[in-house]
Structure formats: C-alpha cells, structure tokens
Amino acid sequence: MVKEEAKSLPMELSEKGGVENNGFVQNEALDDKETDTSSQEEMPKTCTIDVDPVAMEDVALKPYAGMPKEVLLKFSSQARYRVTREILFWLVIAATVVLVSSTIAIIALSPKCLDWWQASPIYQIYPRSFKDSNMDGNGDLRGIQEKLDHITYLNIKTIWITSFFKSHLKDLGYGAEDFYDVDPMFGSMSDFENLLAAVHDRGLKVIMDLVPNHTSDKHRWFQLSRNRTGKYTDYYVWQDCARTAGSVTPPNNWLSVFGNSSWQFDEVRNQCYLHQFGKEQPDLNFHNPAVQQEIHDIIKFWLGKGIDGFSFSSVKFLLEATHLRDEPQVNKSWNPGSITAYSQLYHDYTTTQVGLHDILRSFRQTMNQFSREPGRYRFMGSDGDEKEDIEAIMMYYGRTFIQEADFPFNFNLINMKNLSGNSIFEAVNLWMKNMPAGKWPNWAVGSPNTARISSRIGKDYVNVMNMLLLTLPGTPVTYYGEEIGMGNIASENVSEEHVNSDPVAVTFPEKSPMQWDGEANAGFTEGNSSWLPVNSDYSSVNVEIQMTWSNSTLNLYRELTSLRNNELPIHRGWMCYIWNDSNVFVYVRELDGLDRVFMMVLNFGQEATTDLKALVPHLPSEAIVRLSTNLSNTGKPVNTELIKTEMGEGLVLEYKTANPVHTMEAFQGNCFVAEKACYSSAFNLLHINC
Secondary structure, X not given: OOOOOOOOOOOOOOOXXXXXXXXXXXXXXXXXXXHOOOOOOOOOOOOOOOOOHHHXXXXXXXXXXXXXXXXXXXXXXXXXXXXXXXXXXXXXXXXXXXXHHHHXXXXXXXXXXXXXXXXXXXXXXXXXXXXXXXXXXXXXXXXXXXXXXXXXXXXXXXXEEOOOEEOOOOXXXXXXXXXXXXXXXXXXXXXXXXXXXXXXXXXXXXXXXXXXXXXXXXXXXHHHHXXXXXXXXXXXXEEOOEEEXXXXXXXXXXXXXXOOEOEEEEOOOOEEEEOOOOOOOOEEOOOOHHHHHHHHHHHHHHHHHOOOEEEEOOHHHOOOOOOOOOOOEOOOOOOHHHOOOHHHEOOOOXXXXXXXXXXXXXXXXXXXXXXXXXXXXXXXXXXXXOOOOHHHHHHHHEEOOEEOOOEEXXXXXXXXXXXXXXXXXXXXXXXXXXXXXXXXXXXXXXXOOOOOHXXXXXXXXXXXXXXXXXXXXXXXXXXXXOOOOOOOOOHHHOOHHHHHHOHHHHHOHHHOOOOOOOOHHHHOOOOOOOOOOOOOOOOOOOHHHHHHOOOOHHHHHHHHHHHHHHOHHHHXXXXXXXXXXXXXXXXXXXXXXXXXXXXXXXXXXXXXXXXXXXXOOOOOOEEEEEEEXXXXXXXXXXXXXXEEEOOOOEEEEEEEOOOOHHHOHHHHHHEEOOOOOEEEOOOOEEEOOO
C-alpha cells in the first residue's frame, strides 16, 4: 500500500529478486545489452512499484564499509562526527606539546653524563713487563691482547699503554726513533691494530703515551738537523759553545734532570744541542712552528688509527727561554762550578715558559677534530708534575672557556714523604681545594717511575690505599700489579745475566714482570728468562691464586671497583671530610635526594678507636660494614660511637639519614662535588635542580 499524497518513484527490480547495489559495478544489464544487442531474451524483465522517497532517503544516508568519497564527505560534515574529530585532533596536539615540553625539561634538568674517562678507573700498562707472547722475555702488544679478559675481570674499561714507539730504548722507550712505528720488541703496526680492534670489541678504551719534548738522537730529524739539512736545521735547540783543549764550555749553567750540563757537543754540526733529559734525548725546538706541526701530524696519525686519547708527558719542558741566561742557584753561597744536581737550581728559564699552554691548547683543538662523533670523545691528559707548585699544575685544566687537558695527572698520593691519616688528608685536600670549579679530579698511588705501594709504604697498607683510591671522587689510575699487591724486585734478585744483557734494567725495580700464576717466570713468559727477574714472592702474589682466595687483595680490588661503578654517591656524589689524625682519615660520599650515605674510615697509622657519632650530628647509632679490607667483616653492624680499626684497615660503612653532611653548616668548608647531581626517587632519575 502506498499513500495517495505520496509521489511514486519507479524502481526497476530484477526478476531474480533482490535490489542490485551498483555503487561499485556499472549496470551489468546495460553491459550485457551492449555486448549482445540481438539477444532480447537475456534482458531482465522489470516491473514498476511506488516507493516512499523519505524512506528511501533514510536508507541512503546510512554509512557502510567502502563508502565512496562523496558519501564519506557527506557524513563527515555532520556535527556528531565533526566535533569528535576536532576533540581527538586537539588531544593529539596537547599530548605532543606535553611530550615535547617534558623532553626539553628532562634534558634541561638532567646533569651531564659522565664521559668514559670519568666513569671507569684507568689501568696503566708498561708493555715490556705485562705479558710476553713470543718467548723472547719481553712483554709485547700481543701479550696485552691475550690478557684483556683480566682488564674486564677488574671491572675496568680504560687501559693506558706507556710508550711503545720505535726506540733504541736507552730510556726504555721515551726517546722515539720513529713516532709513526712500533718498536719491533713490542711487535708490529699490525699487532697494534689487532690489539686496538680487540679492545674496542670489548667496549674498552685505549690511551697512549706521547712525549713531544724530545726525540732519540737516532731520529731522522736529528740526523738531518745536525747536517743542517733544509727545514730540519732548526728542529732542535742548537747553540755555539766554546771548545778549547778538548773541553767544552756550555752556553750557560742549565742542568739535565739526570744531573750535569744539559748541553752536549756534536762533532758533526760543531755546536751544542740541548737535552733536558739524557744526552740521547735531544730537545725539540718548539719555538719553530714546523716542529709544532710535526707533533700535530703525529697526533692525527694515531687518532686516525683509532686511539681514544693521549697522555702528554714532560710537557713543562717544551719551551725554554731564548735569552739563555743562567738559572738562579737555590743556595747563592755555593760555588757555581760545583753545581751538578738538578735540584740545586731554580728552573725559571727551562720549564713552564710563556706560550706553553698555547701549544697544549692547540693539541686539544686537533684532538677535538676527532671528537665529533657521538661516543668518540678523545681524552687528553698531561703529567704537569709541578711538585712544589699546585697552581702551576691547575693551569693544565685550562680555563672556563678555554679547553686544555681533561685533567693533569695527580701524583700527590705518590709524592707524600710520610704516611699518616693527616698526610693523606693534606694530599687529598691540596688537590680538591685548588681544582677549578667544574673540573674533574684524578688519583694515582703507583706509576712506572716510583716504587710500588708495598715497597714504598709497606705491605700492610696496600689494601687500604686501594680502598682510598677507588672511593675518592674522580678517576682512579692503577699501575699494573697494584691490584694484587706486587712489590719492587730486590737488587739482589737481579742476576749477572740480566745486568750484562740490559744494564739499564737494574735501575727499574718497579717494572718487574706481571705475576700471573705460580709457574716458572710467574706465567709472564714461556721462554727461559724474562728481561727483568720476577719478584721472589710470585708463588703467593699472583693473579691465579688470588682469584681463589676470598680475602685476597685482588678480590677486594674487584669489590671496590664494583662498588664504585654501581653506587651513585661514590660514582659522582659529594665528598665531605669528617675527621683526620695521625692514624685515620674519615670522609663520606653522598648524593642529594638519596638517603643512603657511605662513610670511609681508613687507617694509615696504628690501631685506633674513633667516635663518629660525636663528630657528625644526627649520625645513626649503627652502620653496616659494606666493605672491609678484611672481607669477612662485610655485612656486619658496627657501633658508630666505637669504630675500631687496625693498622692498615679500611672500612666502607653504609647508613641511612635524612640529614646529609654536605648540608650541615659545620662541614660547609669540607665538602666538594665535581659533577653535581640530585636523585629523584619518584622518577628514578638524576637532575640538577637541587
């Protein structure tokens, strides 16, 4: 039935039944008709019915899957769809703004991440004494590669290899014959490249030594200079010197570090050349721009090989005064002709001259060219070694906007004349109070040029010195073997065979071969002998046996490196001095926002008892021994009013407090922080808005 007032619309229906949806397919009936116009029988029969147009419109306005664009646009303009779409759009915009703002805020408030040279201890290797791979009795680069697992076992990620340039070794490698080659004693350039690849495969970094001050007298530059050949004529410091009756009168009274005149007459050039070290080590002339460029080219060569940084040694000697005046005597009453020792003169004209830091900054700029890739920052260290002038050492850090060394190496703990809690405090405080704001400290307790800890201050203090080294703020530097408590070799252990084969060797007792196990030659070499004899205590002081002892020096060292790497207060927090006397040195490490505090109680004298609770307000009555030089004490509670320490004992105490020491007025002048950071427990992240 159709109402009379409704207008009727014709609709064609197939006899087969159902309504055809031709929205996607053209009229099939028409197509069939066009295909065969002669076939009238195949044409569908149709009938006409009346349909309500309003009802038909309702059917047409319902959305369906696969709608064509025109239909879709008709629906999208309806209010219910348009409003929903706009709400979603602005929600996405708001979420994006919040996300971007949060990211910017996190970046702005996040502290600077510690770089690789800050995050890990540095392990210094003297390559001739580390591991021999070819049975010739000398350590080499392949030997270092064989023992990289030991480095990772120590939780260390940076190794520092001392000089391995081609040299005739009068000075054990510090007078290079060729800055672009490896001495055959240590292997080949291919061996170096393989070592570097193996180091980087393990995620480790490599620093190498560079002594720019001088070369070997066998160096090609020196041979050309002594013959006055072209640009090389002034590559070294040459001066006329009087020669009468076979004796030479030097240009002035300057002395070598090793004693006697620093001038040596050369028969070929008929002049004297300057050598501030041995006569086989002529000083380069850094007043000559061509010489400076040569050093820049050497830096680029090794950085191009993939080295991660340099330690520049003997840099204070790079320049000398051109006026050649005599240096002043320490004691003016001495006869000038009798002065032969380096310590008898003030070296005003041969060290730390004007222009020195400009040269070092130019080295830094060259290194920065190779530091542009993310994660490939190139470290620069310098030795400084101004024993009596802390301000001169701090100059090597550079200035606020002028970058120089990342840090000058700190030998304060090595140069101490006596050991006590007070002397340790003085050595630490001297560096911290003079270090420029925002700079990073570093510490060393051993080196290739000083007696080992056990020989210098005694075996009883090896563990506590390692505990000090690895809990102070900054980068610790460990000389190979100190992790197991190696000592110097005694002179009576050096056989006549060693003396005859290498007379220089007997003067370096701190460079004895690394003690790997209890086998012959301490596992250093499978050959018949080593270049220096191994220490007679190698059967008990070696890596293999100490790995099995729970209370060994090696295991304590590993526990300390693990603690340093994993605990934020020790990794980058505040350090505050608490107490020092003739026996103990006490300090804390803490971080803003973290209620856990670590207190170090280190004994460098005799047995002592310390009342820490009387020293620190609000200190809990009890603390837990997190680490001890006697590992069996780890985890035990102690009364903070009665802390007993034996000679050479060290304790790392842990406690919780809401009153950190660095916020207490009484300790304001005793607290230091290098890279300030605060911990947020709510978000589990670090920030700088303390």
